[in-house]
Amino acid sequence: MPGKGLLERLKNGESLVVAEGYIFEFERRGYLKSGSFVPEVVLDHPELVKSLHEEYVHAGSDVVLAFTEQIEWAVEGGADFIVAETFGEFGEAMLALESIKQYGKGLPAVITLSVPMTMMMHDGIPVDEACKRLEDAGADVVGLNCGRGPETIIEPLKLVRKACRGPIAALPVPYRTNDNQVTFFSLTVPGTEKPAFPLDLSSCYCTREEIRKFAEECKNLGIQYVGLCCGNAPHFLREVAGVYGTPAAALKYxxxxxxxxxxxxxKKNDPYFTKTYKDAITKK
Known part of the structure; x- marks a missing residue:
């Protein structure tokens, strides 16, 4: 992010479009193993990691996320801020924030929570209270990531927006979660009872229109740090960038x-093309 840093941009009322989902994308491309999800691709094909980052920037991402779990590596690598994504445990999120404050050398901290099936974290803290505590403890951006799709993440986001004063993050998975299947872990392949996670999630993808609607809802809520998590792809992120007015090169296409x-x-009124199309769709 040349010119202005994270906090300066957010304090100026700007928004950040954020691409996540690198691990799932590399698994789909055949460079990472589903199950362990260890990103060996960083060592085996670093040129592809660079290329995928460039694709997401082209699609509108303001942020490039590093494949690292070491705060010290992020600091030494020249990071503008540090992101900690936690999976349903408030205590884990608080430990992550404390580590960033201890070892992050003053870099801003973005702490996001994956919301379980209920509005409560696994350790019994309501999601809005968890985000409020993290904000009060010094997190610069708090919010929700992963687990839930666009349809089921909006309601907890509203609670977080009401509870917190500062910038809010929203990074759902791009799958059609619903009231009966709240997270992508609980989705089933349409028309069956077979679990879709993790190998058949493509059967549950959102449409571009659904992603665009999600981005519009987030913009109306005042969400400033917005994007997509596991399952993300450049054409989805472009929809978010378009709604938020991010100058993405991919919008040209x-x-x-x-x-x-x-x-x-x-062509639609051309008798030749109309007949050709009708013949194509009715041909046995």
Whole structure:
């Protein structure tokens, strides 16, 4: 983020679009093993890690996340801030914040929580209270990541927005979670009872329109740190960037269906193309 740092941008009322989901994307591309999810790709194919970061920046990400769990490595690598993502335990999140304050050499801390099936963390703390405590303890950005999809993350986000004063983060997974299947761990392959996580989650993907609606809801809530987590892909992130007005290079290549050879305005009334399309879809 050349020019201005994280806190300066947020204090100026700006928003940050954030790409996560690198591990899932590398697994889909065949460079990382599902199960252990250890990112050997960093050592085996560092050029691909660099390339995927560039793809997400092209799609609109203001932030480049490093594949590291060591605060010292992030500091030595010239990080602008440190992100800690925790999975359902408030105590874990607080320990992460304390570590950043101890070893982070004054870098801003972004602490996000993965919200379980209920509005309570696994150690019994309501999600909004957990974020408020983290903010009071010195976290510069607090919010929610992973686990829930766009449809089921909005309600807890509203609680967090009401409880906290500072910038809020929202980074759901791009899967169709719902009231009966609140997190992507509980999703089933449509039409079956087979668990979709982790190998068949592609059957539960959101549409671009659903991602765009999520981004619009976040913008209306005043969410400043927004993006997508596990399952993210550049075409999804571009939708978020478009809603938030991020100058993403990929927006140049947004769909223009009016130019489509079948659905476009210039062709839809052409008898030849209309007949050809009808023949194609009715052909046995």
């Amino acid at each position: 947004s769909p223009e269906m009016e130019k489509h050879f079948i659905f476009g305005d210039e």
